[in-house]
Amino acid sequence: MKNFKLFVLAGVAAISLQAGEIKVIANPSVGAAAISADDLKRVFLGTRSSLADGSHVEPVLAKTGPAHEAFLKEYLGKTDGALTTYYRSLVFTGKGAMPKTLSSDEEIVSYVAKTRGAIGYVGAKTAATGVKELGVK
Amino acid sequence: MKNRIVQSILIASALCTAPVVLQAQLGQFSLEGHTFQLHGFASQGYAVSNQNNFLTMQTSKGSFAFTDGGLNLSTSLTDKFRVGAQGYLRNVGQLGGGRLSLDWAFGDYRFADWFGIRAGKVKTPLGLFNDTQDAESLHTWALLPQSVYPLDLRSSTIAHVGGDIYGQLALRKAGSIDYTVYGGARPNDRRSGYYFNTQDTGVPIRTFTGKIVGSDVRWNTPVAGLMAGMSFLDEMDHINGTYIAAGNAPYLLDSSPLHMTSAYVDYSRGKLRVNGEFRRNKKVERFNLFGNQSALNFSDKGWFVTGAYRVTRQLELGAYHSHYRVDVPQTADPAGNHLFDTTLTARYDLTRWWNVKVEGHFMDGHGDLYSAHGFYLRSNPTGIGPTTNLLVIRTGFYF
Numbered sequence: 001m002k003n004f005k006l007f008v009l010a011g012v013a014a015i016s017l018q019a020g021e022i023k024v025i026a027n028p029s030v031g032a033a034a035i036s037a038d039d040l041k042r043v044f045l046g047t048r049s050s051l052a053d054g055s056h057v058e059p060v061l062a063k064t065g066p067a068h069e070a071f072l073k074e075y076l077g078k079t080d081g082a083l084t085t086y087y088r089s090l091v092f093t094g095k096g097a098m099p100k101t102l103s104s105d106e107e108i109v110s111y112v113a114k115t116r117g118a119i120g121y122v123g124a125k126t127a128a129t130g131v132k133e134l135g136v137k
Numbered sequence: 138m139k140n141r142i143v144q145s146i147l148i149a150s151a152l153c154t155a156p157v158v159l160q161a162q163l164g165q166f167s168l169e170g171h172t173f174q175l176h177g178f179a180s181q182g183y184a185v186s187n188q189n190n191f192l193t194m195q196t197s198k199g200s201f202a203f204t205d206g207g208l209n210l211s212t213s214l215t216d217k218f219r220v221g222a223q224g225y226l227r228n229v230g231q232l233g234g235g236r237l238s239l240d241w242a243f244g245d246y247r248f249a250d251w252f253g254i255r256a257g258k259v260k261t262p263l264g265l266f267n268d269t270q271d272a273e274s275l276h277t278w279a280l281l282p283q284s285v286y287p288l289d290l291r292s293s294t295i296a297h298v299g300g301d302i303y304g305q306l307a308l309r310k311a312g313s314i315d316y317t318v319y320g321g322a323r324p325n326d327r328r329s330g331y332y333f334n335t336q337d338t339g340v341p342i343r344t345f346t347g348k349i350v351g352s353d354v355r356w357n358t359p360v361a362g363l364m365a366g367m368s369f370l371d372e373m374d375h376i377n378g379t380y381i382a383a384g385n386a387p388y389l390l391d392s393s394p395l396h397m398t399s400a401y402v403d404y405s406r407g408k409l410r411v412n413g414e415f416r417r418n419k420k421v422e423r424f425n426l427f428g429n430q431s432a433l434n435f436s437d438k439g440w441f442v443t444g445a446y447r448v449t450r451q452l453e454l455g456a457y458h459s460h461y462r463v464d465v466p467q468t469a470d471p472a473g474n475h476l477f478d479t480t481l482t483a484r485y486d487l488t489r490w491w492n493v494k495v496e497g498h499f500m501d502g503h504g505d506l507y508s509a510h511g512f513y514l515r516s517n518p519t520g521i522g523p524t525t526n527l528l529v530i531r532t533g534f535y536f
Contacts, residue, residue: 038307047305047315048250049216056216077361081447082405084489085275088535091176092272093260094221094241097211098165098174117216 021124022067022074025109025131029116030055034135040075043119045086046096060108060120061101067123075136164536171212179206180273182531189503189525190516192288193230193333196527203531204228207240207271219245225271230516232289234328240271241296251304258298262317262353263368264399264414267294272535277410277445277484279496279531282459283476284439285399285416287510289330294370294397297321297349312357320350323372334509339381340388347374351397362405370397380426388426392435395420408447415440437463437508445482453484463505472523475502476510491534498527 024040026032031053035043042048044059051057062068064080072078078086090096102108105122112118113130122128165174182203186196194200204227211221222242227233243257260268269275270286280288299321306314325345326332335342355366376390401414419436439462445455459478482496503521504510512521 038309042250042305042307042313047313049247050250078405079407079447081450081486082410088176088272089269089275091174091211092178092207092209092223092275093268094209094211094223094243095245095260097213097219098176 022070022121023124023126023128024119024121024134024136025112025128026057026120026134027112027114027116027118028130028132030057030119030132030134032134033132034137035119036137037075040119040136041077044076044099046090046099056117057119058115058117059099060111060115060118061099062105062108062121063101063103065105065123067105067121071121171214173210173212175208175210176536177206177208178272178274178533178535180204180531180533182279182529184527184529186525186527188522189512190230191511191525191527193232193513193516195230195516200230202228202230203529204235205233205271209240217247219247221245227271229288231333232328232330233326236328238326249304251306253303255301255303256299258296259301259319259321260296261294261319261349261351261370263294263351263370263397264416265366265401265403265412267368270295273494273531273533274492274535277443277453277455277494278457278480278482279494279529280480280498282414282439282441282443282457282480283478283511284441284459284461285414287330289333289509289511289513292324292326292329293331294323294372296324298324299349310359312359315353315355315357317353319352321348323347323349323374330509330513333513333515334507335378337509337514338507340378341381342376342378344377345374347372349373363402364404365402367401368397368399370399371395372397374420383426386426388424390425391423392420393423409445411442411444413440413442435464435508437461451486453486455482455484456480457482461502461504461510463508463510465505465508470523472502472521474505476504477501490536491532493532494530496529496531498525498529500525500527 032051039048043057087098091098102111105126108120108122109128109131112120183201184194184196184203185199188197190196194202207223207225209221209223213219223240224237225240226235226237228235239258241258241260243255243259245255247253262268266281266286270281301317301319303317332342349370349372351370353368355364357364371394373394374392378388379385380388396419399414399416403412417438422433422435424431441457441459443457445453447453457480461476463474465474478498478500480496480498482494484492484494486492501524503512
């Protein structure tokens with residue numbers, strides 16, 4: 001029984017650690033220093049295109065990887081397949097565009113650094129040169 | 138028959154190979170400082186039934202006449218202003234006739250997240266799937282529940298030429314509400330069920346016009362994955378036709394208005410997705426022939442419940458029950474006022490942009506022949522049996 005409890009605790013810790021290893025980054029044009037989890041979700045679902053300070057924002061996603069999986073689970077509550085289906089429903093009805101998706105953390109940092117209003121996520125240990133880190137409230 | 142099969146295969150091949158090429162080259166490109174997105178979808182199906190021909194296909198012999206596809210181009214002109222358009226064609230039995238039509242084309246100005254305007258030809262939000270019903274990749278099913286989303290009547294509600302006001306209201310801990318209010322002119326598709334049905338019953342339509350107004354409100358509840366909504370649509374139909382039995386006398390038919398009400402709920406958690414919808418249609422039809430007017434109350438209702446589970450990354454299994462009943466006095470044909478359908482589906486995603494679905498339908502009833510719902514006299518000239526078992530295999534591509 002004791003071993004089982006330790007196993008469960010270890011599992012929970014591993015999941016939390018994975019979620020904690022993400023950082024949300026933004027182009028320096030984004031005025032806010034932090035964003036609420038609800039607003040972050042709305043930005044990535046395309047229903048929010050500006051923040052409270054008036055900054056225009058647009059999401060940037062990773063194609064795959066642990067940061068991507070953790071971000072979906074922690075902030076969007078959707079599987080990768082469900083998220084893709086959601087974006088396609090916007091695209092095929094004309095009510096939204098497919099967001100930018102990139103293959104690596106380095107590509108995301110580089111794109112966010114040079115694109116006005118871009119918001120993305122990368123692994124916590126990724127060097128984030130030229131971007132600002134957004135706190136998630 | 139052979140020509141139709143060859144034609145279907147050629148159309149499907151063209152539609153299916155185009156996305157593969159386009160995906161690599163044209164998914165996104167820049168022109169004059171603007172980034173354009175090009176997306177599309179195409180599907181090809183095969184349907185075979187034990188008896189009764191369904192959706193104007195010769196399903197009792199097995200039919201490949203089940204093809205559709207769409208291609209769209211869009212761009213953001215500013216941070217707040219988007220424009221785009223989509224062409225769509227379908228060849229489902231006699232439905233659509235394989236002709237390209239403008240599916241949607243509009244400008245969308247979002248003043249704020251809670252307030253935006255769309256103007257042009259806009260897809261109509263009505264229930265869970267009305268505006269997305271053509272894109273099969275978005276759904277588990279090869280055929281959506283026909284009680285609420287009849288493929289043959291699709292074009293009567295699919296879009297409107299007019300405008301929308303829309304937005305999302307954040308409710309903090311209570312979730313958020315997406316709303317759309319719209320109005321405009323209904324589409325007029327001469328290769329759709331209403332035209333075929335009236336031709337088959339001796340009262341062919343010449344013109345079918347009308348205005349619609351409606352609204353859709355959906356609540357993204359604080360419970361993760363749970364959404365509930367309601368839609369209302371009022372359609373003022375105006376039909377000109379001829380009554381063949383009365384020497385091709387012209388008639389007018391007005392319904393003022395047709396009230397459509399829909400209530401729906403959707404829940405997804407991890408690999409599981411369940412949803413359901415109830416739809417009620419009600420109208421008073423005023424029929425004018427030789428200057429004499431008569432009125433007829435008409436109503437029908439449909440509902441469905443579905444459940445789907447993603448077993449592996451590639452494989453999804455699902456089932457639904459779909460229930461349609463038209464409120465007409467019971468006739469000598471007990472199968473003539475309803476259509477119930479229990480369906481089992483397996484969807485397999487071969488890649489991120491290609492799927493195959495295998496689906497079995499077990500149908501009881503065939504609906505009212507004067508208010509067709511999938512079964513037509515033109516494709517069933519010797520009569521329609523009370524039950525139909527239908528196998529549908531459908532593959533879809535998208536990018």
